[in-house]
Amino acid sequence: MTIKADYGPELMMKDLKRLVRKHPFVSTGSIGKSALGKPIPYLRIGAGPFRWHFNGACHANEWITTLLLMRFAEDYAHACSRRHPFWGKSAKDLFSRCSLWIVPMVNPDGVELVQRGMTAKHPYHKELQEWNRGSNRFHRWKANARGVDLNDQFPAHWEEERKRRGIHGPGPRDYSGEKPLSEPEAAALAQFTEQTDFQAVIALHTQGEEIYWNYRDCEPSESRAWADRLALAAGYRAVYLEGSDAGYKDWFISRFRRPGFTVEVGWGRNPLPLADFDYIYDDVARLLAEALDCAPV
Structure with missing residues (x-):
């Protein structure tokens, strides 16, 4: 796997293709396209009846979550192929119990903006400069290319x-859009979730080392x-959260009445530095493997 400071959509797509070539039991596809027409890929590992979903990089400057999910998928596929233990568990057993769909990068346009900035050829060049208060630095940008925060887009008390939020127009963060699911990325993720009928979901964000597991009872x-099992595995805290709506896990819980979790990985200021990747991954991989093991036998 390629671990670089600018791990963006192109490197992710190359790694996905390589993963599928190396492990034929891994399949891939697309849930839809971004505002700028980039594919939003998924990968699937497992043949079990319990349908798990993990996603990352909903927020642009939290793109390290893509790298975490891609490394997890690679390590899990390798363990399944070799029938090796996987974080203290049987990879063969997890494979037979769970079907796991991963969407590693929900917001490819935003990730690219954070990592590369923009040129005068960008379709939203003029607007982005205005929304970013005239700055050409986008390292704190969370939104998609149209200045909408994708994790405030879901129809759960939107x-x-x-x-x-009190944000009435596009910008780096916290603008909910003109209506729920107005953005193609959020709409694609919601449709994918409906069609696949997931039984549990995890959305990776950064930072804080916390797990949010509830939504309005x-x-x-x-x-x-x-949540307590995941927290114990990772050394994180399971937190009862109030006063937050319209996120992906909020919508999933309210829509399906099934387990949904937001996991805030790592600690520091976004974007988290790649120098911290190994120790963050150690915690997150244990957490995600534990999640798979939560599936009923």
Whole structure:
């Protein structure tokens, strides 16, 4: 796997192709396209009846979550292929119990903007300069290419979140858009979730080393116990969160009444430095492997 400071959509696509060539039991496809027409790929590992979903890089400057998911997928596929233990668990057993769909980069346009900035040829060049207060530095940009925060886009008390944020136009963060699922990335993820009928989901974000597992008392009874297991595996804290709406896991929990989690990985200021990758990955891989093991036998 390529670990570089500018791990963006192109490197991810190359690594996905290489992973599928090396491990034929790994499949890949696309859930849709971004605002600028980039594919939003997924990969699938496993043949079990329990349908898990992990996603990352919903927020542009949290792109290290893509790299974490890609490394996890590579290590898991290798363990399945060699029938090796996987973070203290049987990879063969997890493979037979779970079907795992990973969307490693929900927001490819935003990630590219954070990493490369923009040129005068960018379709939103004029608007982005205005939305970014005239700055050409986008390292703090969380939104997509149209200045919408994708994790404030989901129809779970969206109006309340928009009012709470108090942001009325596009910008680097916290603008909820003109309506729920107005952005193609959020709409594609919601449609993919509906079509695949996931039984549990994890959205990786940064930072704080916390796990949010509840939403307005809609979560099922097992959610707290699962969150405690994930927290113990990673050394994170399971947190009961209030006063937040319109996120992906909020919508998933309220829509399906199934376990959904937001995991805030690492510690520091976004974007987290690649120098911290190895120790973050050690925690996150243990957490994600534990999540797979939560699936009923």
